[in-house]
Amino acid sequence: MHFMSRFHEARASSSRLRAVVCSAAAVLAVIAVMPATAGAWVYTDVIDFNLTQSTVTYSDYSISQGGDGSASYRWLDVPTKATVISGNSCTDGSALSTPRTIPAGDTNYYGLFGGGAPGFCFLLRGRVATGQGSMTYYDGRVRR
């Protein structure tokens, strides 16, 4: 699209403001759903998680000491497409749970899997839902 270059520039310049606002909102949202027994979660921003209809890996992560053994994902940018996000084992590629479908417009946390020991390595993977085309330059956050 012809306005994309200015669009991305505007996004980049406002990213810090958005991060502050979203961080505050995210903290409140996390507190609202955090189990009573959980300690300090580790949050990692996922920048430009570019998705097509073929599943791609964003990066590898590990379960933190302070969480409850689960990993969750949310979009920070409001997604315009339905997306399918999953966690796979670093050791044998196995799907750690059924992939989660996040509806368009939804920025809530979605649990990817549970029961992981601190240090357990997993791959964050995702795609857009079938027939949805692609979705690029959207940011999210992993909670582990």
Place this chain on the structure above:
Amino acid sequence: MSTRRRLPPRLAAVVVVAVAAGTTAIAVAGGAAPNDVTLAGALKDDKPIAFTPADIAWQGSELSQRAVTLGQRVPLPTGGNFNGIRWNDLQTATDDDINFILQFNAACQWLRAAADQRDVEATAAIWKLIPAWPAMRRGGNGDVFLAALARLSVGGTNEASVALTVCRESHERESMYATGHGRTPPA
């Protein structure tokens, strides 16, 4: 210059049988010849794994076959193989995805070999090289394995490290998966 070695005759015979039978099942996803320290050293010179979008994303039987090809570059302990890796669970994968899982899985097999005191000399030699593998250079993965390795040499503790526990649990899954698909499970 690294020297590729042929598959041991036992593994080579299994691959031929699978092809001759006309089966659509994937070929035996073995690793490189066991205890190949030369290949372990060669891996450290590979480009970093960045999970960036690639021109080719493998699927289905092509994904499995690509994993077999790339797996030949990754040394394993005696009796080790990649038969328990669930490539189909990935649905699509790039070379970075495949190489990462192969190297992480191999590090687990070498950690278990160290814990079980198998291939003692080769295990010691290859552990000097594993931390430089591309998968191990990501996010402190190598440090986690090295800490687990160091814990093995600490006397007076019966509690396994998280890494070793995870590797053993993965081994159980891999063995069940391999056996369930008619393949030899990794040692």
